[in-house]
Amino acid sequence: MKILGIETSCDETGIAIYDTNLGLIVNKLYSQSRIHSKYGGVVPELAARKHSLKIIPLISSVLKKINKNNFVNAIAYTGGPGLVGSLLVGATVAASLSYAWKIPKISINHMEGHLLSPMLNSDLIKFPALALLVSGGHTQIIRCDKVGKYVILGDSLDDAAGEAFDKVSKLLGLGYPGGRRISELAKKGRSKKFFFPRPMTNVPGLNFSFSGLKTFTSNIYSYSSKDNQSKADIARAFEDAVIDTLIIKCRRAIEMTGIKRLIIAGGVSANIKLKKEAKKMINIYQGSLYVPSKKFSTDNAAMIAYAGSLRYKKHKDFSLKISINPKWSIADLVSI
Ligand SMILES: Nc1ncnc2c1ncn2[C@@H]1O[C@H](COP(=O)(O)OP(=O)(O)OP(=O)(O)O)[C@@H](O)[C@H]1O
Ligand SMILES: [Mg+2]
Structure with a gap:
């Protein structure tokens, strides 16, 4: 069976096509980050406007494969979560093609797509597992009893980790998106030149708050000499603080639940230092x-098509309703 994502x-x-026998056939991405x-x-x-311009040409080029x-x-x-206008473009095109081609559509939760993305590397996840979903809009620790049965154990109280990056x-002054740029600059930063707080690690529980760390960084920067070396030192101290905080909370989740399988997914899972520290800890x-490979860490349609292949049986629908x-x-x- 082939699923268009x-x-x-x-x-x-x-836009992607996942084949349940052959795996991922094609995966294309148009990034608007320059805009x-x-x-x-x-x-x-x-x-939303750019999605509506790009989506049909991308689908056409993928179908040629x-x-x-x-x-x-x-x-x-x-189907969500996400920006309403952007989601509507994808949902409308899906409903129209479903009607025209007489095939069902399946609404997929974007965060479940991220959570299952390591499986695109044939890395079959065994459950129960814990998941750290760490992206532009989310920082969550989730207990996954099986595919579809998720309990949020910890959540972001304000800015997500990716948003803080x-x-x-x-x-x-490094521009958007920032994660990869901060990481690159942090390589030139000196260790322990600054020490930044590890937010909410001294209170019990698994919630996160990165907004204060962002303000702390801003204060340190305003008093710094703002030359390249001090920028790199600040980037390094900030990255170390975020990663340390994420690892401390994951360790705490393992201790609390006794579950020793850990998924790390979402855009920030592309961070090399985070992967290294998580490996050491686990x-x-x-x-x-x-952990997904880099191309599946940030947003992509391969993870949506893959999740669709798992949800096909239970959640396929032929209705013309555009639902987001x-x-x-x-x-x-719900579990599958
Ligand atoms: N190497 C990296 N280190 C740290 N952060 C990174 C790295 N690469 C990407 N990111 C961050 O990942 C985020 C983008 O991830 P993703 O595309 O999953 O977010 P999103 O889809 O906007 O949010 P969500 O998935 O919560 O809806 C950005 O905030 C970006 O800065
Ligand atoms: Mg995302």
């Missing part, structure tokens, strides 16, 4: 770590 939750137009970079973040109206006699069997699209990047517990949910929580999903 459509991802339009934020500022990447992603939004001059504003220092995503402008929702521009994002498969034989007309062996066409797609269903369309999986991101983006805001600090803007502050240091080895101490003799557990397993599941910009605040769709992963905890509201």
Whole structure:
């Protein structure tokens, strides 16, 4: 069975085809980051307009990779969470193609797409597992009893980790998106030149708050000499603080639940230092770590098509209703 995946939750137009026998056949992405970079973040109206211009040409080019006699069997699209205008573009195209091609559509939760993305590398996740979803809009620790049965154990009280990377990047004049740029600069930073707080690690529980760390970084920067070396030192101290905080909370979740399988997914899971520190930590517990390869860390349609292949049986639908949910929580999903 072949699933066409459509991802339009934020500022990447992603189209992919996943085959349940052959795996991922094609995965294309149009990133709008250049358009939004001059504003220092995503402008929702521009994002929706660009999706509507790019989505059909991308689908056409992806369909060239498969034989007309062996066409797609269903369309999986991101139904939420995300920006309302962007989601509507993907959902409308999915409903129209479903009607025209007489094949079902499946609404996929974007965060479940991230959570299952390590499986695109044939890295079969065993459950129960814990998941750290760490992206531009989320920082969550989730207990996953099986596919679709998720309990949120910890959540972000304000800025998500990726959002904090983006805001600090803007502050240091590095541009948007910021995660990769901060990481690059941090390599030139000197260790322990500054020590930044590890927010909420001294209170019990698994919640996160990165907004104060962002303000702390801004204060340190305003008193610094603002030369390249001090910028790199600040980037390093900030990155170390975020990663340390994430690892401390993951370790705490393992201790609390006794579950030693850890998934780390979402855009920030592309961070090399985070992956290295997580591996070190999980080895101490003799557990397993599941992380997507870099191209599947940030938004992509391959993860949506893959989740669609798992949800096809139970959640395929032929209705013409264009249904999205910009605040769709992963905890509201049902198991397959
Ligand atoms: N190497 C990296 N280190 C740290 N952060 C990174 C890295 N690469 C990307 N990011 C961050 O990942 C985020 C983008 O991830 P993703 O595309 O999953 O977010 P999103 O889809 O906007 O949010 P969500 O998935 O919560 O809806 C950005 O905030 C970006 O700065
Ligand atoms: Mg995402």
